[in-house]
Amino acid sequence: GENVEQHPSTLSVQEGDSAVIKCTYSDSASNYFPWYKQELGKRPQLIIDIRSNVGEKKDQRIAVTLNKTAKHFSLHITETQPEDSAVYFCAASSFRDKLSFGAGTTVTVRA
C-alpha cells in the first residue's frame, strides 16, 4: 500500500513569513493529493488538492506543487497569519487504493 512521509513534524514561523511542508509518497500509481487543515479539537478540513496531471495549483495564499518523477508534493502558505496555526495533513491515493495520510505538521504562526 501507499506510504506517505511528511516533514517537518513541527514548524514555527513569524507572522507574514512563508511556510512550506513537504510530503513524499511511495506508490507511483497515486494520482490524487489533498491537503487538510485541522484546528485543535476540530475536524480535518480540505484546503486544497491536486491531481497528477497538474504540476501546481494555487488558491489565494495557499499553493501546492507536485513532482511526479521524484514522488513528492509540497504545501506553500505565503503571508502567514495567526489563523493559519493548525495541524496540516497531506495525503495520497490512487483510483483503487485508500487515502493514506501523512503524520501531520503542527504549524505555529508567531505574532
Added chain:
Amino acid sequence: DSGVTQTPKHLITATGQRVTLRCSPRSGDLSVYWYQQSLDQGLQFLIQYYNGEERAKGNILERFSAQQFPDLHSELNLSSLELGDSALYFCASSKDSNSNQPQHFGDGTRLSIL
C-alpha cells in the same frame, strides 16, 4: 459546515462496554469512511462503505464493525471497549467509490473510556 453529520459529539463509557457511533453523509455522497485519531496521532483509516457495501478495510480491530444502511447513513460499532480505544472517531463522505476524490469530514465523536 461540511454537510457530514456525526452523533453523538461526546461519549463517555467504561471498559468492556459497547457503543454505536452514527454518521450521515453529505447529500448526494454514496461513500462513507471511518477514521480513528488518537491523541497526537494521525488519521488511521478503519473502513469504507459504498452504497451499502463494504468497499475497503484498513486497520480495523475485530471488536469493531460497521454498516451502511439503505438511506446511506452509517454506524460504527465498538465493543469490548478498552482504555486504548479512547480517541476521536471521524466519518467522511465522498461522491462515489473511488479513493481519488475529495473526502469531507464530519465534526467527529470524542470517545472517552474510563
